[in-house]
Amino acid sequence: METKKIVYPGDKIETDDLKPRNGMYESNSEFFSEYFGVIQESEKFIDVAPFNSPYLPRVNDKIIGKIMDIGPTMWTVDINSPYYSLLHMNDTPWHVSSGDLERYLNVGDYVYARISVSNEIRESWISMRDNGMRKLETGRIISVKPPKVPRVIGKGGNMINIIKTYTDTKVIVGQNGFIWVDGEIDNVKKAIDAIRIVEKEAHTIGLTDRMEEYLKKMKGEN
Amino acid sequence: MEGNIKLIRDDGLRLDGRANNEMRPIKIQTGVVQRADGSAFIEWGANKIIVAVYVREAYPKHAQNIDRAIVKARYNMSGYSVEERKRPGPDRRTMEISKVVSEALSSAIVLEKLPRAEVDVFIQVLEADAGTRIASLTASSVAVADAGVPMRDLVVGCTAGKADGKVVLDLSKDEDNFGQADIPMAILPRTGKVVLLQLDGNVTEEEFNEATSMMMEAMPRISELQRNALMDKYSLEDGE
Numbered sequence: 001m002e003t004k005k006i007v008y009p010g011d012k013i014e015t016d017d018l019k020p021r022n023g024m025y026e027s028n029s030e031f032f033s034e035y036f037g038v039i040q041e042s043e044k045f046i047d048v049a050p051f052n053s054p055y056l057p058r059v060n061d062k063i064i065g066k067i068m069d070i071g072p073t074m075w076t077v078d079i080n081s082p083y084y085s086l087l088h089m090n091d092t093p094w095h096v097s098s099g100d101l102e103r104y105l106n107v108g109d110y111v112y113a114r115i116s117v118s119n120e121i122r123e124s125w126i127s128m129r130d131n132g133m134r135k136l137e138t139g140r141i142i143s144v145k146p147p148k149v150p151r152v153i154g155k156g157g158n159m160i161n162i163i164k165t166y167t168d169t170k171v172i173v174g175q176n177g178f179i180w181v182d183g184e185i186d187n188v189k190k191a192i193d194a195i196r197i198v199e200k201e202a203h204t205i206g207l208t209d210r211m212e213e214y215l216k217k218m219k220g221e222n
Numbered sequence: 223m224e225g226n227i228k229l230i231r232d233d234g235l236r237l238d239g240r241a242n243n244e245m246r247p248i249k250i251q252t253g254v255v256q257r258a259d260g261s262a263f264i265e266w267g268a269n270k271i272i273v274a275v276y277v278r279e280a281y282p283k284h285a286q287n288i289d290r291a292i293v294k295a296r297y298n299m300s301g302y303s304v305e306e307r308k309r310p311g312p313d314r315r316t317m318e319i320s321k322v323v324s325e326a327l328s329s330a331i332v333l334e335k336l337p338r339a340e341v342d343v344f345i346q347v348l349e350a351d352a353g354t355r356i357a358s359l360t361a362s363s364v365a366v367a368d369a370g371v372p373m374r375d376l377v378v379g380c381t382a383g384k385a386d387g388k389v390v391l392d393l394s395k396d397e398d399n400f401g402q403a404d405i406p407m408a409i410l411p412r413t414g415k416v417v418l419l420q421l422d423g424n425v426t427e428e429e430f431n432e433a434t435s436m437m438m439e440a441m442p443r444i445s446e447l448q449r450n451a452l453m454d455k456y457s458l459e460d461g462e
Contacts, residue, residue, distance in 0.1 A: 010375035010412040034372035053370030
């Protein structure tokens, strides 16, 4: 099986003509990896993509968050990150008055939202005033490791689309690693199994084709 | 009392049959705690230590560092991890080890990348047999790397000491208890910078130099084991 070059913290990275970007540090004008991960080369840049890393909020990421605490004007939200995020009552689609927040979102509720502000000390605010942003009322939430999210979505969304079509479920993938799955209970189970396989085998090549076959088989058993 | 105990056999080998510069067998495994961000289990001779790492916003809020992360290692021994039951809970010795391990890890972790955060390293010693602080540190750095916390290097540690008047590598329990000196050391292998160095006992300058060069020689081998441990999880994920 074809694999990418693996690096460990402290390994020297041969940048050649590429610009070093994420996941490395400079020392005496040489570059060294910060993570246990794989080297990723694009046309201009070279990155280290870690196998595992905490989710760090980035502006405009669409994420799924869990309400942790209610204040007079804001909710504290768990975004699958070391850092909590905040949701202000004016950033919701409702007319919320202060002190009346639990009528709209209570502790334990999940929301689909967008990171609207993030600063250098990793404080962030999320907003629900956008297309498709809402409270997630039914369905189930699972979490995958944040670096695996791009693989779960696939190129142009093709991986998540085949999972949705073959299992007949509704799925929202938050860029923070929380995933919402809704539909018939058996279908939801199948979709979650499929996502778990993708998460496990994220670094292998030809995964989309293998998943399609797997999902076809699953559907055949139905 | 020191003179009465024989730690080196007549054939020049140590009581457990090792040569002067021979390590005990080491086994490291990662991904042993499901809900932790990163974890590792190490068997170093008869030492058995489990490490779990969690990354989160530092709490309470006034303990946060606005521009960098804090590292909190907590070394804890199980009651029956040693021959005579240890009274559970922190004591002078475990607090010292927690402190030196935290500081050694701090010099490897890129703290500025995680402002306000706290890297919690829980170290549980299930069975102790000399050299637990170094075994803990070696496993901790693997667990931190497994958690995906940015690091400049993997910290690697080793011990040496003086038993029966001779400098030996990786002290066993008896050598530790009845020997003349114990020198734990940890380095960042890429640059060779020392991040932990302690000395308990008496050695001459020559003996100290001999001990450190012996440890420096052993470090790359331990380093290799750490890398293999991280890699093993990856190949499991590969379905092989």
